[in-house]
Amino acid sequence: MKSLVDHLSQYAAYHRDPRNIASHFIGIPLIVVAVTVLLSRPEWPLAGLWLSPAVLVALASAGFYLRLERRLGGVMTVLLGLSVWLGHVLAQQSTFVWLASGVAMFVMGWAIQFVGHYYEGRKPAFVDDVTGLIVGPLFVVAELAFLLGWRHDLKEQIEARAGGVRLRQKNAAT
Template sequence: MKTVLQQLVNYARYHRDPRNIRTHFIGIPMIVLAVAGLLARPALAGVSLAHLVVALLVLYYLWLSQRAYWALGLCMALFMLLALWGGLRLAALPQVTWLSWSLGLFVLGWLFQFVGHVYEGRKPAFVDDLVGLVIGPLFVVAEWLFLLGVLGELQRQIDAQAGAVRRREHRPLPH
């Protein structure tokens, strides 16, 4: 099993363009919410497939983030619980409304993802490794934390191994 650093480095290699990362800030939460909504219906004895998937993912993220990166694991747990809460709210809507919102968020979220990868000029990470579908939300939460100045050492290690996020050069306008 790969460590959190190995997983994030592998994923980061597909995400070095800041425009791509920004599209993921929008697209991945939309997809996670949509999947939670789709899996929240139907429920058996008040427990849906969304509950089970979120519980397994939270356990995986906590296990992956153990020791040095516990803050990341806790933030992932919060992110996933918020997605579950939102998914359950979607599932409580009338069937056509629930399905329209869930599928709409799913499609729109993937549209953001693919636009980002056009900027990146590289295929999405999950094409080479399906685990990328689970690491995507972890990457987004890690990037949020990096922007907040948290987990700087993890960010430095990722940048050292995957390459720094590309910054656009400011070129003077031609005269």
């Protein structure tokens, strides 16, 4: 299994433009919440709780993140729990509200992602490796940690492999 640094470095290589990274701070959370909203139906009662496809996917994702690292995995688990809770709340609404909110967030999230990749001048990471879909949310949490001045060791390891964050230089011919 790839390490945390392996996954984040591979993903970071597609995300070195700060405008692209900024777009991911909006787009990825929208997509994650949208997926949990859309997977929150059907729901089945289980021991006084509710179980849905969203809960199962969140549990599997949390397991993946926790296997990579406990600290970031713990943050991801909490964020996934909040997303599942919001999905549950929206799944209790009318079918129109549930579906419209999920689809709208999904479409807006991806539109924002593609704008970011326009600035990057590079396709999204998941096009070359589907694991980019699960690593993306972790990348956002790691980048937030870096912005807050945390995890210098991790940032240095990633930048040693993927390079530093920089604005894309325009080609003189364009």
